Amino acid sequence: MLEEIGAYEAKTKLPEILRRVEAGEAFTITNRGKPIADVIPSxxxxxxxxxxxxxxxxxxxxxxxxxxxxxxxxxxxxx
Incomplete structure (x- = not known):
């Protein structure tokens, strides 16, 4: 299961999240608790x-x- 991150946290910590995605991690970005997007390594x-x-x-x-x-x-x- 992908780690969930709120939209505000994703916005404020984008460089850190991108480094972690580059290292192989994946995340689901949520807005008010609803899944909106998955961020996965390319x-x-x-x-x-x-x-x-x-x-x-x-x-x-x-x-x-x-x-x-x-x-x-x-x-x-x-x-």
């Missing part, structure tokens, strides 16, 4: 993280190391 952020991870994987796959360079790296590490 799924867009997860989508952006996934896109960045995929881009990094694809970038890493494009970078090839020749066998000769790889052997040089191995040998230099054995000093």
């Amino acid at each position: 799924r867009a952020r997860d989508h952006l993280k996934a896109e960045a991870a995929i881009a990094n994987i694809l970038k890493a796959k494009k970078h090839r190391v020749s066998d000769e360079a790889l052997n040089e790296l191995r040998n230099s590490g054995r000093k």
